[in-house]
Protein backbone atom coordinates (compact mmCIF):
# COMPACT_ATOMS: atom_id res chain seq x y z
CA UNK A 1 0.00 0.00 0.00
CA UNK A 2 1.44 3.33 -1.03
CA UNK A 3 0.63 6.07 1.49
CA UNK A 4 1.24 9.58 0.25
CA UNK A 5 0.71 12.44 2.71
CA UNK A 6 2.53 15.06 0.61
CA UNK A 7 1.23 18.52 1.32
CA UNK A 8 -0.51 17.40 4.52
CA UNK A 9 0.16 19.48 7.64
CA UNK A 10 0.33 17.52 10.89
CA UNK A 11 0.80 18.20 14.59
CA UNK A 12 1.82 15.40 16.95
CA UNK A 13 1.73 16.05 20.69
CA UNK A 14 4.39 14.57 22.97
CA UNK A 15 6.48 13.78 19.91
CA UNK A 16 9.99 14.07 21.36
CA UNK A 17 10.02 10.42 22.48
CA UNK A 18 8.44 7.00 22.18
CA UNK A 19 5.27 6.48 20.19
CA UNK A 20 4.81 10.17 19.37
CA UNK A 21 8.32 10.36 17.93
CA UNK A 22 7.66 7.30 15.76
CA UNK A 23 4.35 8.76 14.57
CA UNK A 24 5.99 12.10 13.67
CA UNK A 25 8.69 10.28 11.70
CA UNK A 26 6.12 7.99 10.07
CA UNK A 27 3.93 10.89 8.93
CA UNK A 28 6.99 12.77 7.64
CA UNK A 29 8.25 9.69 5.85
CA UNK A 30 4.92 9.64 4.00
CA UNK A 31 5.47 13.28 2.99
CA UNK A 32 3.70 15.33 5.66
CA UNK A 33 5.05 18.47 7.28
CA UNK A 34 5.04 17.85 11.03
CA UNK A 35 4.91 20.05 14.10
CA UNK A 36 6.72 18.19 16.87
CA UNK A 37 5.14 19.23 20.16
CA UNK A 38 7.07 18.62 23.35
CA UNK A 39 7.23 19.65 26.99
CA UNK A 40 10.72 20.30 28.36
CA UNK A 41 12.46 18.19 25.71
CA UNK A 42 13.69 20.85 23.31
CA UNK A 43 16.88 19.08 22.23
CA UNK A 44 15.12 15.81 21.43
CA UNK A 45 12.21 17.60 19.72
CA UNK A 46 14.55 19.61 17.49
CA UNK A 47 16.32 16.35 16.56
CA UNK A 48 13.00 14.72 15.66
CA UNK A 49 11.99 17.76 13.58
CA UNK A 50 15.35 17.68 11.76
CA UNK A 51 14.90 13.97 11.03
CA UNK A 52 11.38 14.64 9.74
CA UNK A 53 12.48 17.26 7.20
CA UNK A 54 9.77 18.76 4.94
CA UNK A 55 9.87 21.99 6.98
CA UNK A 56 9.06 20.31 10.29
CA UNK A 57 9.32 22.40 13.43
CA UNK A 58 9.43 21.81 17.17
CA UNK A 59 6.99 23.69 19.41
CA UNK A 60 6.91 23.54 23.19
CA UNK A 61 3.55 23.57 24.94
CA UNK A 62 1.98 21.90 27.94
CA UNK A 63 -1.05 20.30 26.32
CA UNK A 64 -2.98 20.41 29.60
CA UNK A 65 -2.76 24.22 29.65
CA UNK A 66 -5.38 25.98 27.54
CA UNK A 67 -3.35 29.16 26.98
CA UNK A 68 -0.29 27.20 25.85
CA UNK A 69 -2.43 25.01 23.56
CA UNK A 70 -4.04 28.08 22.00
CA UNK A 71 -0.61 29.64 21.42
CA UNK A 72 0.73 26.41 19.87
CA UNK A 73 -2.15 26.17 17.40
CA UNK A 74 -1.80 29.87 16.52
CA UNK A 75 1.93 29.30 15.84
CA UNK A 76 1.14 26.18 13.81
CA UNK A 77 -1.40 27.96 11.65
CA UNK A 78 0.97 30.88 11.16
CA UNK A 79 3.83 28.59 10.14
CA UNK A 80 1.97 26.00 8.03
CA UNK A 81 -1.13 27.90 6.92
CA UNK A 82 -3.48 25.36 8.50
CA UNK A 83 -3.68 21.85 9.90
CA UNK A 84 -4.83 18.60 8.27
CA UNK A 85 -3.79 15.96 10.81
CA UNK A 86 -3.77 16.18 14.62
CA UNK A 87 -2.36 13.29 16.65
CA UNK A 88 -3.13 13.61 20.36
CA UNK A 89 -0.39 11.40 21.78
CA UNK A 90 1.07 13.13 24.85
CA UNK A 91 0.40 11.31 28.07
CA UNK A 92 1.73 10.28 31.45
CA UNK A 93 1.57 7.06 33.44
CA UNK A 94 1.04 6.81 37.19
CA UNK A 95 1.25 3.65 39.33
CA UNK A 96 -0.20 4.13 42.83
CA UNK A 97 -2.62 2.36 45.19
CA UNK A 98 -6.05 3.95 44.95
CA UNK A 99 -6.23 4.79 48.66
CA UNK A 100 -2.93 6.72 48.42
CA UNK A 101 -4.06 8.90 45.53
CA UNK A 102 -4.30 12.64 46.16
CA UNK A 103 -6.63 14.98 44.35
CA UNK A 104 -3.55 16.41 42.65
CA UNK A 105 -2.54 12.93 41.43
CA UNK A 106 -5.97 12.48 39.87
CA UNK A 107 -6.08 15.96 38.32
CA UNK A 108 -2.56 15.71 36.88
CA UNK A 109 -3.26 12.46 35.03
CA UNK A 110 -6.74 13.40 33.85
CA UNK A 111 -5.61 16.86 32.73
CA UNK A 112 -2.56 15.53 30.86
CA UNK A 113 -4.18 12.51 29.25
CA UNK A 114 -7.79 13.58 28.69
CA UNK A 115 -8.37 17.31 29.15
CA UNK A 116 -5.45 17.84 26.76
CA UNK A 117 -7.41 16.09 24.04
CA UNK A 118 -10.42 18.32 24.67
CA UNK A 119 -8.16 21.39 24.47
CA UNK A 120 -6.30 20.29 21.32
CA UNK A 121 -9.46 19.12 19.51
CA UNK A 122 -11.18 22.38 20.43
CA UNK A 123 -8.25 24.32 19.02
CA UNK A 124 -7.94 22.26 15.81
CA UNK A 125 -11.55 21.66 14.80
CA UNK A 126 -12.67 25.20 13.82
CA UNK A 127 -9.98 25.34 11.12
CA UNK A 128 -10.74 21.80 9.95
CA UNK A 129 -14.46 22.59 9.77
CA UNK A 130 -13.73 25.77 7.79
CA UNK A 131 -11.54 23.91 5.29
CA UNK A 132 -14.01 21.01 5.10
CA UNK A 133 -11.49 18.29 5.90
CA UNK A 134 -9.24 16.95 8.63
CA UNK A 135 -8.11 13.89 10.53
CA UNK A 136 -7.72 13.50 14.29
CA UNK A 137 -6.12 10.47 15.93
CA UNK A 138 -6.24 10.06 19.70
CA UNK A 139 -3.86 7.69 21.48
CA UNK A 140 -5.73 5.69 24.13
CA UNK A 141 -4.53 2.39 25.64
CA UNK A 142 -5.73 -1.19 25.92
CA UNK A 143 -6.00 -0.37 29.64
CA UNK A 144 -8.81 2.03 28.73
CA UNK A 145 -10.87 -1.11 28.08
CA UNK A 146 -9.39 -3.50 30.61
CA UNK A 147 -8.80 -1.32 33.66
CA UNK A 148 -5.95 -2.25 35.98
CA UNK A 149 -5.33 -2.21 39.69
CA UNK A 150 -2.92 0.59 40.79
CA UNK A 151 -3.63 2.49 37.55
CA UNK A 152 -7.03 4.03 38.31
CA UNK A 153 -6.53 7.61 37.03
CA UNK A 154 -4.57 6.37 33.98
CA UNK A 155 -7.15 3.79 32.99
CA UNK A 156 -10.02 6.22 33.61
CA UNK A 157 -8.31 8.81 31.43
CA UNK A 158 -7.82 6.31 28.60
CA UNK A 159 -11.40 5.05 28.83
CA UNK A 160 -12.38 8.69 28.49
CA UNK A 161 -10.18 9.07 25.43
CA UNK A 162 -12.03 6.18 23.75
CA UNK A 163 -15.49 7.65 24.29
CA UNK A 164 -14.33 11.22 23.57
CA UNK A 165 -13.08 9.90 20.25
CA UNK A 166 -16.34 8.13 19.38
CA UNK A 167 -18.53 11.09 20.38
CA UNK A 168 -16.42 13.58 18.43
CA UNK A 169 -16.34 11.21 15.44
CA UNK A 170 -20.13 11.26 15.35
CA UNK A 171 -20.36 15.04 15.82
CA UNK A 172 -17.87 15.98 13.09
CA UNK A 173 -18.50 13.28 10.47
CA UNK A 174 -18.42 12.98 7.55
CA UNK A 175 -15.86 15.63 6.54
CA UNK A 176 -13.60 15.17 9.53
CA UNK A 177 -12.49 11.68 10.44
CA UNK A 178 -11.73 11.12 14.11
CA UNK A 179 -10.31 7.78 15.24
CA UNK A 180 -8.09 6.39 17.97
CA UNK A 181 -5.43 3.82 18.71
CA UNK A 182 -5.32 1.69 21.86
CA UNK A 183 -1.78 0.30 21.98
CA UNK A 184 -0.70 -2.60 24.12
CA UNK A 185 2.62 -2.52 26.01
CA UNK A 186 5.18 -0.84 23.78
CA UNK A 187 8.89 -0.30 24.39
CA UNK A 188 9.16 3.42 25.18
CA UNK A 189 10.50 5.55 28.03
CA UNK A 190 7.04 5.35 29.63
CA UNK A 191 7.06 1.58 29.87
CA UNK A 192 10.70 1.51 30.94
CA UNK A 193 9.71 3.73 33.87
CA UNK A 194 6.72 1.52 34.60
CA UNK A 195 8.84 -1.63 34.62
CA UNK A 196 11.28 0.06 37.01
CA UNK A 197 8.35 0.53 39.42
CA UNK A 198 6.54 -2.80 38.96
CA UNK A 199 9.70 -4.85 38.70
CA UNK A 200 9.20 -6.90 35.58
CA UNK A 201 7.77 -7.61 32.18
CA UNK A 202 5.74 -10.70 33.04
CA UNK A 203 2.28 -9.11 32.80
CA UNK A 204 3.24 -7.00 29.80
CA UNK A 205 4.46 -9.94 27.70
CA UNK A 206 1.80 -12.49 28.71
CA UNK A 207 0.16 -12.06 25.31
CA UNK A 208 -0.15 -14.12 22.13
CA UNK A 209 2.71 -12.05 20.67
CA UNK A 210 4.79 -12.75 23.78
CA UNK A 211 6.73 -9.51 23.52
CA UNK A 212 6.44 -5.74 23.78
CA UNK A 213 5.47 -3.73 20.73
CA UNK A 214 7.84 -1.35 18.99
CA UNK A 215 6.83 2.32 18.58
CA UNK A 216 6.93 1.89 14.80
CA UNK A 217 4.25 -0.80 15.09
CA UNK A 218 1.92 1.77 16.64
CA UNK A 219 3.01 4.51 14.26
CA UNK A 220 2.07 2.45 11.20
CA UNK A 221 -1.53 2.35 12.46
CA UNK A 222 -1.50 6.14 12.84
CA UNK A 223 -0.06 6.72 9.37
CA UNK A 224 -2.75 4.44 7.94
CA UNK A 225 -5.55 6.24 9.82
CA UNK A 226 -4.20 9.58 8.62
CA UNK A 227 -4.29 8.46 5.00
CA UNK A 228 -7.10 8.29 2.46
CA UNK A 229 -6.85 4.49 2.67
CA UNK A 230 -8.76 4.83 5.97
CA UNK A 231 -11.51 6.96 4.41
CA UNK A 232 -14.31 4.74 5.79
CA UNK A 233 -13.03 4.70 9.38
CA UNK A 234 -15.01 6.82 11.85
CA UNK A 235 -14.76 6.44 15.63
CA UNK A 236 -12.65 3.31 15.25
CA UNK A 237 -10.08 2.44 17.90
CA UNK A 238 -7.36 0.37 16.26
CA UNK A 239 -5.70 -2.02 18.70
CA UNK A 240 -2.07 -2.95 17.99
CA UNK A 241 -1.60 -4.84 21.24
CA UNK A 242 0.02 -8.20 20.51
CA UNK A 243 -3.32 -9.91 21.06
CA UNK A 244 -3.56 -8.82 24.70
CA UNK A 245 -7.16 -7.77 24.14
CA UNK A 246 -9.25 -9.10 21.28
CA UNK A 247 -12.44 -7.06 20.90
Ligand SMILES: NC(=O)c1ccc[n+]([C@@H]2O[C@H](COP(=O)([O-])OP(=O)(O)OC[C@H]3O[C@@H](n4cnc5c(N)ncnc54)[C@H](O)[C@@H]3O)[C@@H](O)[C@H]2O)c1
Nearest residue numbers: 014017018019039062063089090091141183185186188190
Ligand atom coordinates in the same frame (compact mmCIF):
# COMPACT_ATOMS: atom_id res chain seq x y z
N1 LIG B 1 4.24 2.58 25.92
C1 LIG B 1 3.13 1.90 26.15
O1 LIG B 1 3.17 0.72 26.53
C2 LIG B 1 1.79 2.55 25.88
C3 LIG B 1 0.67 1.70 25.83
C4 LIG B 1 -0.58 2.26 25.59
C5 LIG B 1 -0.69 3.62 25.41
N2 LIG B 1 0.40 4.41 25.47
C6 LIG B 1 0.21 5.85 25.26
O2 LIG B 1 1.05 6.28 24.22
C7 LIG B 1 1.31 7.68 24.38
C8 LIG B 1 2.80 7.93 24.23
O3 LIG B 1 3.47 7.32 25.32
P1 LIG B 1 4.90 6.63 25.18
O4 LIG B 1 4.76 5.24 25.61
O5 LIG B 1 5.48 6.95 23.86
O6 LIG B 1 5.70 7.35 26.37
P2 LIG B 1 6.68 8.62 26.37
O7 LIG B 1 6.82 8.99 27.79
O8 LIG B 1 7.90 8.33 25.58
O9 LIG B 1 5.85 9.71 25.56
C9 LIG B 1 4.94 10.60 26.15
C10 LIG B 1 5.37 12.00 25.75
O10 LIG B 1 4.37 12.93 26.18
C11 LIG B 1 5.06 14.07 26.67
N3 LIG B 1 4.19 14.82 27.59
C12 LIG B 1 3.81 14.44 28.84
N4 LIG B 1 3.05 15.40 29.37
C13 LIG B 1 2.93 16.39 28.45
C14 LIG B 1 2.29 17.64 28.43
N5 LIG B 1 1.55 18.07 29.48
N6 LIG B 1 2.40 18.41 27.32
C15 LIG B 1 3.12 17.99 26.25
N7 LIG B 1 3.77 16.81 26.22
C16 LIG B 1 3.67 16.03 27.31
C17 LIG B 1 6.30 13.52 27.35
O11 LIG B 1 7.29 14.52 27.52
C18 LIG B 1 6.70 12.41 26.41
O12 LIG B 1 7.61 12.89 25.42
C19 LIG B 1 0.75 8.06 25.75
O13 LIG B 1 -0.52 8.69 25.61
C20 LIG B 1 0.59 6.72 26.44
O14 LIG B 1 -0.40 6.74 27.44
C21 LIG B 1 1.65 3.90 25.70
